[in-house]
Amino acid sequence: MATSSKNDRRGERKPAATLPVARVCVDVALPHLNRLFDYLVPEQLADDAVVGCRVRVRFHGKAVDGLLWERAEDTAFTGSLVYLERVVSPEPVLSPEIAELIKAVAERYAGVLTNVVRLAIPPRHxxxxxxSAPEPAPPPPAPESEGWSRYPRGRSYLDAMAAGRQAHAVWQALPGEDWPARLAEVVTTVAATGRGVAVVVPDHRDVARVHAACVQLIGADGVVALSADLGPSERYKRWLLLRRGAVRVVVGTRAACFAPIEVPGLLVVWDDGDSGHATPFAPYPHARDVLVERAHLTGASLLVAGFARTAEAQLLVDSGWAHEIVAAREQLRAAAPRVVAVGETDEQLARDEAARTARLPGFAFDAARAALKAGAPVLVQVPRRGYVPALACAQCRTRAMCRRCAGPLSLPGGQDDGMPRPAACRWCGAAEAAFRCPACGSRRLRAVVVGSRRTAEELGRAFPGFAVRTSGAGEVLAEVPDAPALVVCTPGAEPVAQGGYGAALLLDGWAMLGRADLRASEQALRHWMTAAALVRPGAEGGRVVVIAESALPVVQALIRWDPVWHASQELAGRTELGFPPAVRMAAVDGSPDAVNALLEELRLPPSGEVLGPVPIGRVDAEGNSEQERALVRAVRGEGRALAAALAEAVSVRTARKDPDFALVRMDPLELL
Structure with a gap:
């Protein structure tokens, strides 16, 4: 606890007459100081020091910021308390509901309270x-929602929202569905009852689409958008509108899961498998899991929605916590495009014997030509950006690496003085004009995978007379006109075609499925379905060509448009192997000494188990690993105990000021 200063002991200040003790979350992110500290509220600050306001306090002789968490009559600290230095602002930026959520998230992810506060509350302006905040707009009228009638449980879900009942659901959107409009309808239904709604989407393009759909039904004064592309001042302005109760509905990226909406009635997450929902800052919470916690704490309803389905969403359904909203097969057949994969029929292979090995087989060219001839754009999805992002020896297939830093070599594309640019390192940028394979001595290189720029160049030659547009990395297109053109994009950067795409070519399926990742097939299916959902129905000529073997289960799930079956298979496999979400798991990364030292301090729950550690990353000149990773898992019922044990082990090491640091992440997206 904070101790008294000389001026305090002299009695120059008096404590407040009522609730003189302030419990403060001090802005110090050290794990062993992860608790609230008690201070005295001086008499002159008694009115301004409201719960949730920003304060300035003395901590270890330094003036630091803090949040006044609560006020109390007494303290358990036996020494003398320091007074609050000052109240930075009497604005109560921390509501009791968000304070409870912050604490729950910190405990779930073995994190520090201050780090979660930084994610939840923006800097002050x-x-x-x-x-002053404007008066809140009146609740909007309940909307018409014929679109939800295509789903057997859709109307029942809207009726539950209109009646104010808690109802959790996992919604599988039909291909071609105007999902921003459907979300806007359910959001408006809840807002019409006077309750608040938070909608969390992966990126700013989705924010713009859902916000525009909500504005049409609610009005511009009834909904705000929060995303990273806003300036700090504008973001804080919109955040304050929510905190002061002037607006009931927020649409935003992952930080919106902490938005201070009044009386939360509905929490929505769209496409929960997108990596954009995972926060890259400690304690690395995932938006879906934060919203699940918030639904538990507040009694709000939760809607997990998307074209595909994650194993985590399937677990919510299998456990009975949420119900699924899925369209009938007749509706699906009417809305879905025709999906074709490599080796689907003997006739296909008979017409094109190289179909299994060609990057773009003949039947893919036929689908693209037919769509362009019909006057529709064609979507081409490529897993990698750049020109040729990975190279290998043409003779022995050994990966081509830089002689200086051992980084991967790539072809940057373009020309210098009329000559193609030589291979260059993607890490240090050094050119490699005289490559020699260290394994076989060959000087020839071959492409391991072709990027989006090289693909666009090749398609431009294959389809002369048609425009070729790219979307990804530096420039992501929001939409493209309904005109014949080839649109080459990377996963997640697919623009919306005004009238739908005539065809979609999903290239290099092996590159997606061949990743050493627990979620490789789940992510591949999600990317494919996101692209295929933009294609016109099969009855209108819509075709999707996936360059992957048709016998693979993930490809079969795309052909049948059955993400539920694939998610069930994924969950069953992970349950059998003991991987998330069937269990709670943490990754401990660091130097070998740091990882071993933390594991020695760890007091595992009864079901706890340590896997590893194993080397990751580079090795030194003697072949020793510079970084290692250990996986620690426990049954879901002991997830909180596992997080608490990890937090305690980390705090013990930081209190001792051990020089080596180990990074702890609960439920990380990448385990391998």
């Missing part, structure tokens, strides 16, 4: 704070 005094000029914005000084402006």
């Amino acid at each position: 005094a000029r914005v704070e000084a402006k």
Whole structure:
């Protein structure tokens, strides 16, 4: 606890007459100091020091920021307390509900309270704070929602939202579905009852689409958008509108899961398998899991929605916590495009014997030509950006690496003085004009995988007279006109075609499925379905060609458009092997000494188990690993105990000021 200063002991200040003790979350992110600290509230600050306001306090002789978590009559600390230095602002930025959520998230992810506070509450802007909030807009009228009638349980879910009942659901959107409009309808249904709604989507393009759909039904004064592309001042302004109760509905990226909406009635996450929902800052929470926690704490409903389905969403359904909203097969057959894969029929292979090995077989060219001839755009999805992002020896297939830093070689594309640019390292940028394979001595290189720029160049030659547009990395297109063109994109950067695409070519399926990742097939199916959902129905000529073997289960799930079956298979496999989400698991990364030292301090719950550690990353000149990873798992019922044990082990090491640091991440997306 904070101890008293000389001025405090002299009695120059008096404590407040009521609730004189302030419990403060001090802005210090050290694990062994992860608790609230007690301070005295001086008499002159008694009115301004409201619960949830920003304060300035003395901590270990330094002035630091903090949040006033609560006020109390007494303290368990036996020494003398320091007074609050000052109240930075009497604005109560921390509501009791968000305070409870922050604490729950910190405990779930073995994190520090202060780090979660930084994710939940934006920095202060005094000029914005000084402006008064407008009066809240009246609740909107309940909307018409014929689109939900295509789903057997869709109307029942909307009726539950209109009646104010808690109902959790996992919604599988039909291909071609105007999902922003459907979300806007369920959001408006809840807003019409006077309750708040938070909608979390992967990126700013999705924010713009859902926000525009909500504005049409609710009005511009009833909904705000929060995303990273806003400036700090504008973001804080919109956040304050929510905190002050002037707006009931928020649409945003992952930080919106902490949005301070009043009386939460519905929490929505779209495409929960997207990596954009995972926060890259400690304690690395996932938006879906934060919303699940918030639904538990507040009694709000949760809607997990998307074209595909993750194993985590399937677990919510299998456990009975959520119900699924899935269209009937007749509706699906009417809405889905025709999906074709490599080796689907003997006739296909008879017409094109190289179909199994060609990057773009003949039947894919036929689908693209037919769509272009019909006046529709064609979507081409490529797993990698760049020109030729990976090279290998043409003779022995050994990966081509830089002689200076051992980084991967690639072809950057383009020309210098009329000559193609030589291979270059993707890490240090050094050119490699005289490559020699260290394994066989060959000087020839071959492409391991072709990037989106090289693909666009090749398609431009294959389809002369048609425009070729690219979307990804530096420039992501929001939409393209309904005109014949080839649109080459990377996964997640697919623009919306105004009238739907005539065809979609999903290239290099092996590159997606061959990744050493627990979620490789799940992610591949999600990317494929996201692209295929933009294609016109099969009855209107819509075709999807996936360059992957048709016998693979994940490809069969795409052909049948059955993400539920694939998610069930994924969950069953992970349950059998003991991987998330069937269990709670943590990854411990660091130097060998740091990882071993933390594991020695760890007090595992009864079901706890340590896998590894195993080397990751580079090795030194003697062949020793510079970084290692250990996986620690426990049954889901002991997930909180596992997180608490990890947090305690980390705090013990930081209290001792051990020089080596080990990074702990609960439920990481990447385990391998």
